[in-house]
Amino acid sequence: MAKDAIVSSEMAKKFATEKDTPYQRWVREQGLDIISAHFVPNLRTVDLKPWAQRGGKAVFINHEASRTSNDCYVCEIAPGGKLTPQRQLYDEMVLVLDGRGSTTVWNDAGQRITFEWKAGAIFAIPLNCWHQHFNGSGQQPARYVGVSYLPSVLNLYDDVDFVFGTKYDFKNRFNGEPDYFSSKAEVEGFLSRTNFVPDAVALPLITAKERGAGGGHIRFNMARGAMASHISQFPVGTYKKAHHHGPGAHVIVLSGEGYSLMWPDGEEPKRYEWQPGTLIVPPNAWFHQHFNAGATPARYLAFKNWSPRNSQGVPMSWISRRLGGYQIDYADESKLVRDMFSEALSRHGLEPRMQDAYAKELETLPPLK
Numbered sequence: 001m002a003k004d005a006i007v008s009s010e011m012a013k014k015f016a017t018e019k020d021t022p023y024q025r026w027v028r029e030q031g032l033d034i035i036s037a038h039f040v041p042n043l044r045t046v047d048l049k050p051w052a053q054r055g056g057k058a059v060f061i062n063h064e065a066s067r068t069s070n071d072c073y074v075c076e077i078a079p080g081g082k083l084t085p086q087r088q089l090y091d092e093m094v095l096v097l098d099g100r101g102s103t104t105v106w107n108d109a110g111q112r113i114t115f116e117w118k119a120g121a122i123f124a125i126p127l128n129c130w131h132q133h134f135n136g137s138g139q140q141p142a143r144y145v146g147v148s149y150l151p152s153v154l155n156l157y158d159d160v161d162f163v164f165g166t167k168y169d170f171k172n173r174f175n176g177e178p179d180y181f182s183s184k185a186e187v188e189g190f191l192s193r194t195n196f197v198p199d200a201v202a203l204p205l206i207t208a209k210e211r212g213a214g215g216g217h218i219r220f221n222m223a224r225g226a227m228a229s230h231i232s233q234f235p236v237g238t239y240k241k242a243h244h245h246g247p248g249a250h251v252i253v254l255s256g257e258g259y260s261l262m263w264p265d266g267e268e269p270k271r272y273e274w275q276p277g278t279l280i281v282p283p284n285a286w287f288h289q290h291f292n293a294g295a296t297p298a299r300y301l302a303f304k305n306w307s308p309r310n311s312q313g314v315p316m317s318w319i320s321r322r323l324g325g326y327q328i329d330y331a332d333e334s335k336l337v338r339d340m341f342s343e344a345l346s347r348h349g350l351e352p353r354m355q356d357a358y359a360k361e362l363e364t365l366p367p368l369k
């Protein structure tokens with residue numbers, strides 16, 4: 001099911017009581033606005049409202065598909081301010097959008113660590129640890145975006161006190177290790193085991209040809225949690241292959257300029273222009289494809305927690321449609337895709353640099369069935 005599949009309002013009414021969820025009720029109780037969109041032009045400038053429960057200002061971002069799997073919010077801490085301490089029975093990934101500050105993490109056993117961050121940092125909150133964020137500047141606000149799988153947990157237990165108030169230390173996740181939030185990383189394949197990336201914009205990546213056009217890639221498992229994240233970069237004059245997957249992947253542009261196409265299978269692609277700070281959350285099973293249309297390399301970060309894989313453990317979204325996967329090979333994309341890209345680059349006096357990627361793909365392209 002990739003299309004919207006809209007039915008009559010009479011039929012929809014019969015399912016209306018099942019549409020509302022404990023997560024949605026909790027969101028409404030927070031008294032914040034909800035940006036219900038799969039494209040947000042700039043997280044740095046979205047309007048925020050005071051969030052009594054956390055002590056900062058914030059806005060929720062979720063849409064029809066993503067709100068069943070992932071919570072996303074943007075939060076700002078006032079100059080010299082701090083948020084209320086919180087613990088939570090779910091993993092949360094954080095990207096700092098603006099400013100600088102620090103976070104203190106502690107458990108019931110009394111183990112406590114404080115680490116500092118600034119714009120561009122990524123970290124995870126260890127499961128059920130108490131944590132508190134502080135703005136390190138007396139002049140500038142500090143703003144971050146947090147993504148988690150809160151809807152799955154809240155919808156499962158339907159008990160806010162349980163999710164935010166259970167006294168239990170997951171010692172295998174956090175045990176007071178003094179270097180827990182240092183920038184050390186163990187890299188294996190594409191996967192980096194780390195709990196803190198000080199600067200996601202400058203982090204060196206690993207070469208990945210599987211997603212197209214000589215891009216760099218790195219995947220993270222932070223705080224030994226169940227949230228996945230990765231960074232992808234693609235050079236000037238290149239674009240990624242189109243693919244689809246389940247709901248809830250939150251793609252945040254870190255650098256560069258370009259656009260993405262998104263479309264449900266069988267429909268015309270729609271174009272979304274991006275810049276650093278743009279958020280794209282592809283709806284369930286919609287194809288999406290990212291294009292670097294600018295004069296510098298482009299880089300994005302994705303937070304997500306669910307990824308269908310084949311029996312070998314390879315994400316379906318990395319596998320050719322010709323093999324039954326969810327990725328469209330360059331050889332199978334429509335002419336419109338290439339024409340639009342050439343036109344976009346020509347505004348910078350640039351031309352596509354895709355010939356090598358097209359040729360390389362042909363070396364291993366599975367035959368059409």
Ligand SMILES: [Fe+2]
Nearest residue numbers: 243245249288
């Ligand atoms: Fe994707």
